[in-house]
Amino acid sequence: MTESVITTDAVTxxxxxxxxxxxxxxxxxxxxxxxxxxxxxxxxxxxPSGCGKSTLLRLIADLDTPSSGSVEVFGTSAHQARVDxxxxxxxxxxxxxxxxxxxxxxxxxxxxxxxxxxxxxxRVAELIxxxxxxxxxxxxxxELSGGMQQRVAIARALAKKPExxxxxxxxxxxxxxxxxxxxxxxxxxxxxxxxxVVFVTHSIPEAVYLSDRVVVMSPRPGRIAAVVPMALGSTxxxxxxxxxxxxxxxxxxxxxxxLHGGAPASSARGxxxx
Amino acid sequence: MTGAATIxxxxxxxxxxxxxxxxxxxxxxxxxxxxxxxxxxxxxAGSGLVEAYLLPSPAAIGAEIVEFWPSMVSxxxxxxxxxxxxxxxxxxxxxxxALVASTRRSLDGMLAPIVAALAVIPIVALAPVxxxxxxxxxxxxxxxxxxLAAFVPVFLNTARGLRQxxxxxxxxxxSYAASNAQIMRTITLRTAAPFTFTGIRLASSLxxxxxxxxxxxxxxxxxLGGLISTSxxxxxxxRAWAYVVAAIILGLAFSLVASGLERLVSRRR
Amino acid sequence: MTQAATxxxxxxxxxxTAPPASRARARAWGxxxxxxxxLAAFWELYKLxxxADGLVIGEVRVLPRTSDLAMPHIWETAGRLFEPxxxxxxxxxxxxxxxxxxxLTLGIAAAGWIVGVTVGLLLALVMQRWRLAESAAxxxxxxxxxxxxxxxxPVVKSWGSRIEIGAFEWQDWMSVAVIASYLAFxxxxxxxxxxxxxxxxxxxxxxxxxxxxxxxxxxxxxxPAAVPYLLPALRLAAANAVVGAVxxxxxxxxxxGIGRLVIQYAGQASGDPAKAWAPxxxxxxxxxxxxxxxxxxxxxxxxxxxxxxxx
Numbered sequence: 032m033t034e035s036v037i038t039t040d041a042v043t044x045x046x047x048x049x050x051x052x053x054x055x056x057x058x059x060x061x062x063x064x065x066x067x068x069x070x071x072x073x074x075x076x077x078x079p080s081g082c083g084k085s086t087l088l089r090l091i092a093d094l095d096t097p098s099s100g101s102v103e104v105f106g107t108s109a110h111q112a113r114v115d116x117x118x119x120x121x122x123x124x125x126x127x128x129x130x131x132x133x134x135x136x137x138x139x140x141x142x143x144x145x146x147x148x149x150x151x152x153x154r155v156a157e158l159i160x161x162x163x164x165x166x167x168x169x170x171x172x173x174e175l176s177g178g179m180q181q182r183v184a185i186a187r188a189l190a191k192k193p194e195x196x197x198x199x200x201x202x203x204x205x206x207x208x209x210x211x212x213x214x215x216x217x218x219x220x221x222x223x224x225x226x227x228v229v230f231v232t233h234s235i236p237e238a239v240y241l242s243d244r245v246v247v248m249s250p251r252p253g254r255i256a257a258v259v260p261m262a263l264g265s266t267x268x269x270x271x272x273x274x275x276x277x278x279x280x281x282x283x284x285x286x287x288x289x290l291h292g293g294a295p296a297s298s299a300r301g302x303x304x305x
Numbered sequence: 306m307t308g309a310a311t312i313x314x315x316x317x318x319x320x321x322x323x324x325x326x327x328x329x330x331x332x333x334x335x336x337x338x339x340x341x342x343x344x345x346x347x348x349x350a351g352s353g354l355v356e357a358y359l360l361p362s363p364a365a366i367g368a369e370i371v372e373f374w375p376s377m378v379s380x381x382x383x384x385x386x387x388x389x390x391x392x393x394x395x396x397x398x399x400x401x402x403a404l405v406a407s408t409r410r411s412l413d414g415m416l417a418p419i420v421a422a423l424a425v426i427p428i429v430a431l432a433p434v435x436x437x438x439x440x441x442x443x444x445x446x447x448x449x450x451x452x453l454a455a456f457v458p459v460f461l462n463t464a465r466g467l468r469q470x471x472x473x474x475x476x477x478x479x480s481y482a483a484s485n486a487q488i489m490r491t492i493t494l495r496t497a498a499p500f501t502f503t504g505i506r507l508a509s510s511l512x513x514x515x516x517x518x519x520x521x522x523x524x525x526x527x528x529l530g531g532l533i534s535t536s537x538x539x540x541x542x543x544r545a546w547a548y549v550v551a552a553i554i555l556g557l558a559f560s561l562v563a564s565g566l567e568r569l570v571s572r573r574r
Numbered sequence: 575m576t577q578a579a580t581x582x583x584x585x586x587x588x589x590x591t592a593p594p595a596s597r598a599r600a601r602a603w604g605x606x607x608x609x610x611x612x613l614a615a616f617w618e619l620y621k622l623x624x625x626a627d628g629l630v631i632g633e634v635r636v637l638p639r640t641s642d643l644a645m646p647h648i649w650e651t652a653g654r655l656f657e658p659x660x661x662x663x664x665x666x667x668x669x670x671x672x673x674x675x676x677x678l679t680l681g682i683a684a685a686g687w688i689v690g691v692t693v694g695l696l697l698a699l700v701m702q703r704w705r706l707a708e709s710a711a712x713x714x715x716x717x718x719x720x721x722x723x724x725x726x727x728p729v730v731k732s733w734g735s736r737i738e739i740g741a742f743e744w745q746d747w748m749s750v751a752v753i754a755s756y757l758a759f760x761x762x763x764x765x766x767x768x769x770x771x772x773x774x775x776x777x778x779x780x781x782x783x784x785x786x787x788x789x790x791x792x793x794x795x796x797x798p799a800a801v802p803y804l805l806p807a808l809r810l811a812a813a814n815a816v817v818g819a820v821x822x823x824x825x826x827x828x829x830x831g832i833g834r835l836v837i838q839y840a841g842q843a844s845g846d847p848a849k850a851w852a853p854x855x856x857x858x859x860x861x862x863x864x865x866x867x868x869x870x871x872x873x874x875x876x877x878x879x880x881x882x883x884x885x
Contacts, residue, residue, distance in 0.1 A: 094779055113785050120783045126776040129880040130798045143784050143794065173880050334710035414605030415612060425813035426861035427820045430833075433840030434850050438638035438645060439628070445635050510720055517722045518821055523840065530724065534825070537728045549725040556720030 039106040041195050041227035042068040042091055047100035049086055059252035060086045066246065066255065070194065073221060073228045073266050075238035075245045083253025084231045085199055091229060092120055092197050104195060116144065118195040119188030123203045125180035127172040133183050134168040140190045158186040161220060178209040189224060196228045214240055215271055222267035239282045240273065247289040257289040361543040369547035377551040384528040385555050387444055388516040391451020396505055399459030407467045424457045429515060432522035447519040454515035455508035459501065466500025467493060502567040509563035513556040614648050621645055646848040654848035668849065672835065672856035679831040680860055683819040686751040687812055690758025698766035703788060719760050723818060726753050727825035749826050754818035758811040765807025769800025801878035812864040820857060832856050
């Protein structure tokens with residue numbers, strides 16, 4: 032991986048609004064979002080349901096367009112970035128094609144964009160090793176557990192060596208133990224590839240464990256309430272023992288307070304201070 | 306901002322769809338297509354490029370419809386009655402058979418291959434022997450053919466519907482120590498009903514077509530099938546097509562009524 | 575010892591295996607044969623116990639006569655198959671005659687099936703590509719099946735006889751094949767369209783993130799996803815093609831096919847009732863063979879019928 036100084040930010044979101052037309056009127060999903068993600072940085076988006084975090088991710092992926100404002104990826108428009116295949120994406124469901132084997136699923140983006148079969152085979156083998164699925168290359172999705180399916184999805188997202196990874200609650204459907212295991216794996220993988228990551232989650236410990244910065248969002252309308260930098264050392268150096276470290280819990284508390292600070296006064300806490 | 310609306314991106318247009326015209330264009334499209342085809346057809350037929358017997362013009366067919374309307378109606382009534390009797394009989398037998406098959410695996414095992422075979426064989430080929438069995442002056446053979454044709458989709462769909470009871474509902478009924486009859490009444494039959502009516506909708510146009518085509522294989526004349534073939538045999542093609550139009554209307558009528566029933570039953574889900 | 579065994583297992587799951595497929599199939603065949611035997615027993619029982627003149631309610635005969643002329647015994651029908659067709663010199667054995675005619679019809683139906691499947695697939699592709707095409711054409715496609723086949727026979731025949739391209743001459747059997755294809759195209763058009771529209775939003779968005787065009791989405795996603803919908807549609811199309819061929823043979827008067835035999839032997843039923851059932855058995859076999867061949871093709875496409883969830 033080249034260590035040249037990259038001056039373009041991975042993601043630049045400027046004054047973005049997103050309004051949806053729904054049956055009962057307009058819904059302002061996002062309002063006045065400004066966000067920058069630096070190359071190689073791991074940023075989590077966290078917030079309660081309806082705060083627009085998935086919508087924001089979709090705007091970055093050019094799966095939707097903003098109502099106003101701009102989204103730039105590596106200096107070009109989000110649309111151009113999608114056309115140029117500058118990012119890899121993973122959704123909450125693995126979304127594997129059931130008729131393709133694990134290897135064929137990982138190969139999909141390579142096949143679509145005309146890699147030679149030799150290159151494809153080599154890259155797929157690399158990726159299978161990277162996500163720890165050796166010997167499973169010939170299996171089919173219906174033979175894999177949820178965690179393994181997600182690993183295939185992540186391998187697929189990395190197929191074209193993107194410098195930006197977009198992930199929308201990829202571990203949301205997994206049980207807690209598998210989840211923690213996958214988080215550690217993801218840190219290892221992103222350290223090895225050096226990609227920037229924008230990660231949507233609604234689990235506070237997950238956001239804290241994985242990120243350089245946690246972006247806390249609040250709903251109605253969706254906006255960024257706070258950005259909490261993680262004082263836990265670089266993501267490349269983190270390991271499982273971090274979960275039992277005092278600093279970890281302090282950061283969790285910081286994020287939690289930011290989450291509650293941004294929410295409307297809805298939770299009753301004993302004595303009402305009106 | 307009442308917050309009553311959902312936050313998730315609304316479904317509807319798939320990503321990247323190019324058409325912005327929306328619902329009215331889509332509703333009007335088939336009519337536009339149909340009218341333009343008829344117009345082009347009239348032009349070609351009227352121009353003399355093609356001989357009249359090869360391609361009767363819509364105008365000529367229309368004239369025949371007007372002139373022969375009464376016989377269209379009476380013939381349609383005969384064929385329609387055969388189709389209706391067949392549809393009703395086939396539906397009843399199909400429902401009962403599906404209920405029976407759902408009680409015992411062995412019965413289902415015996416019925417399923419027969420129904421599967423029935424679904425792929427040309428039922429109308431039975432028409433001549435049925436006419437022999439029931440007499441050459443009887444409409445029963447054709448009604449049986451229509452019944453067989455209707456039986457298959459009703460049986461298959463009802464059988465499917467009977468399997469659709471959700472496990473959670475079954476568990477609930479067991480926790481109430483409900484009897485089998487109660488379970489059947491409150492849950493199973495009501496879950497299966499929409500499926501049955503889908504089967505009836507599929508069976509309705511099949512019954513009409515089968516009743517009509519069966520007339521081609523012998524038996525009393527007088528139905529639409531007989532009139533189509535006699536008109537074609539005497540080279541009165543516009544008249545033959547007029548009777549074909551009657552057949553289409555008959556089939557459509559059956560389908561629409563069955564569709565309406567289906568929607569009525571499904572709406573209450 | 576045991577805990578090491580349970581922990582070391584890789585987190586994958588094999589699909590739980592059902593009782594061996596061969597045993598289940600043997601059971602299915604066994605029950606099917608039982609069902610057929612039950613039908614035969616029912617037939618003979620009715621002949622034995624039923625009213626001689628059938629049941630006539632008012633003017634309608636609701637139950638058939640039980641005479642040997644109206645309802646030949648099962649064994650008579652079976653035996654008749656091995657006797658010669660006519661008393662003429664050198665006449666073939668009945669079952670052979672029926673088999674030859676059935677093969678001819680099968681060939682014509684196959685030709686009609688191929689044409690119908692091609693047209694159906696093309697229509698489905700067009701309708702998926704442009705929603706307006708779907709809205710405009712689909713109602714007419716559905717309506718097309720309410721038009722009785724027998725109306726087409728004279729039209730197709732006369733049009734065909736006018737086609738002369740070089741040495742190519744329109745044969746009679748081609749009219750039958752065209753009419754058969756008319757019945758075959760419909761299930762394929764509808765089933766293929768449904769299949770093309772079946773992928774869920776997740777997969778569609780995945781491919782959108784790869785910035786691929788309509789054709790590549792069709793090739794990599796929609797076509798494979800459509801296989802579970804196409805296979806029953808192709809089976810239905812095969813059965814329909816057989817029906818279409820039989821009916822078209824009758825209405826065009828094609829010699830040599832099974833449709834003609836059905837009419838011909840039925841006309842002789844007053845003298846030879848068992849003979850009339852032979853072509854019907856042939857037609858039944860025809861439908862089963864046609865549908866069975868397509869089902870065999872489906873067995874080859876096993877991978878495409880997997881779903882995403884672990885069973």
